[in-house]
Amino acid sequence: MEFGIFAQVFVPKFESDRDPMSEHRRLVDNLEMAVAAESHGYKYVWTPEHHFLEEYSHASAPEVFLSFVASRTQNIHVGAAIFNITPPVNHPVRTAERVATLDQLSNGRAEFGTGRGSSSTEYKGFGIPDGEITRDMFDEVLPEILRMWREDRYSFDGRFFSVPERNVLPKPLQAPHPPLWVAAGNAPTFEKAARLGIGLHCFSTGPVAGMAKKVDTYKTTIAEAEPVGAYVNDNVMCVTPLLCLEDRRQAFELSTRVGMAYYQSLVFRWLDTFAHPPGLPKWPDLLPELTIEQVEKAAENGTLCVGDPDDCTKVVQKYADIGIDQICFSPLTTTMPTETALQSLELFGKEVISRFDRDPLHSTTRYRLAAGPDSALAS
Numbered sequence: 001m002e003f004g005i006f007a008q009v010f011v012p013k014f015e016s017d018r019d020p021m022s023e024h025r026r027l028v029d030n031l032e033m034a035v036a037a038e039s040h041g042y043k044y045v046w047t048p049e050h051h052f053l054e055e056y057s058h059a060s061a062p063e064v065f066l067s068f069v070a071s072r073t074q075n076i077h078v079g080a081a082i083f084n085i086t087p088p089v090n091h092p093v094r095t096a097e098r099v100a101t102l103d104q105l106s107n108g109r110a111e112f113g114t115g116r117g118s119s120s121t122e123y124k125g126f127g128i129p130d131g132e133i134t135r136d137m138f139d140e141v142l143p144e145i146l147r148m149w150r151e152d153r154y155s156f157d158g159r160f161f162s163v164p165e166r167n168v169l170p171k172p173l174q175a176p177h178p179p180l181w182v183a184a185g186n187a188p189t190f191e192k193a194a195r196l197g198i199g200l201h202c203f204s205t206g207p208v209a210g211m212a213k214k215v216d217t218y219k220t221t222i223a224e225a226e227p228v229g230a231y232v233n234d235n236v237m238c239v240t241p242l243l244c245l246e247d248r249r250q251a252f253e254l255s256t257r258v259g260m261a262y263y264q265s266l267v268f269r270w271l272d273t274f275a276h277p278p279g280l281p282k283w284p285d286l287l288p289e290l291t292i293e294q295v296e297k298a299a300e301n302g303t304l305c306v307g308d309p310d311d312c313t314k315v316v317q318k319y320a321d322i323g324i325d326q327i328c329f330s331p332l333t334t335t336m337p338t339e340t341a342l343q344s345l346e347l348f349g350k351e352v353i354s355r356f357d358r359d360p361l362h363s364t365t366r367y368r369l370a371a372g373p374d375s376a377l378a379s
Helices: 022-038 062-071 092-105 120-125 132-150 187-196 208-222 248-255 260-270 292-301 309-321 338-356 363-369
Strands: 002-006 044-047 077-084 110-115 154-157 162-166 180-183 199-203 236-240 242-244 305-307 326-329
Touching: 002 022, 002 338, 022 044, 022 062, 022 338, 044 062, 044 110, 044 236, 044 326, 062 077, 062 092, 077 092, 077 180, 092 110, 092 132, 092 162, 110 132, 132 154, 180 187, 187 199, 187 208, 199 208, 208 236, 208 309, 242 248, 242 309, 242 338, 248 292, 248 305, 292 305, 292 309, 305 309, 309 338
Parallel strands: 002 044, 002 326, 044 077, 077 110, 110 180, 180 199, 199 236, 236 326, 242 305
Antiparallel strands: 154 162
16 A cells, blocks of 8 residues: 545635635645655655636646646656646647656656546636546547657647647656556546556545445456556555544544534536536535534444544555555645644555555556566666
8 A cells, every 4th residue: 555645725715705815825735745754654646737717726827837846856756637638728849748758757757647627617608518528538639749859740630639740859768658547436537547558546435445346347357458658557446535633533523623624625616527426415505514423423334534643544454355456645825824734644654555555666656666677776
């Protein structure tokens, strides 16, 4: 099991209404947490690409954020979760250039997470009429980006974009290419990611056991993958909240008043490309915040990684038992003080990560190096 940090850049309106610098502060706090994670045993920093999703995520330029992280760290891998690779949002050549530049300047630490957007607010904002066509865009673009990195004389005339013969520069430092990932909200994407031989990002929305079937589908299917890239990245990463304190009752109590349910309400407000459970309040009505008893129950079934180190260890074990390879935490999708989030990050790293991950090598590096001796970073 490996561990990471997810920099979502949540900017609640009730903060920005009273503090015009709140967006800046939230960006900087996410950066500070990402940098701090390296010294506490976390192997990955992820940040999404979202557009127009007020409050939920103001992270619209992952390559910029991750470049700041890379410049202040040495070993932690920097990954986009996701780069939106649909051509109206990002021309495929520009995506290839940005990822390769990040990979070069980070000394080969880039992770290439891909996707097609998670909201009609996003894709319609770029003139894409419906979400179904983004599937075809994704399928056309991903193998072409790999060609751009591989070929010195690249050209393409496709349905969604065309490029005359050109050499797309720079090339990534990692050879044959950075690790590939895709974001998934629905079961069919788990299977598709596995068929393509690429890693998968998902989010916890309930008890861990509820994800077991989808993870099993991924693990079964990837054994027969026909990889779109040069190697298989057999990895499922899941994002979940974290609050790890020495005093478990304090952790449970604090979790009831840091807006966890408010953020979940924003998820259902904006992310309309996956099915929502029945009976949800319709925005601006909000999900009620949890009681202490509900938080404790959520920790017991793995919905929340909350409590003392022993509680958090039990949650991590539940993820490990169903085949999750990486847990990624996003503590700043709440209103907890940044100082508390950093303390939690450090305590979890000291007391929990060491129980599950003693391998200094990233799994994605291991998969890449297993592809053959041509890697520029093999020595």
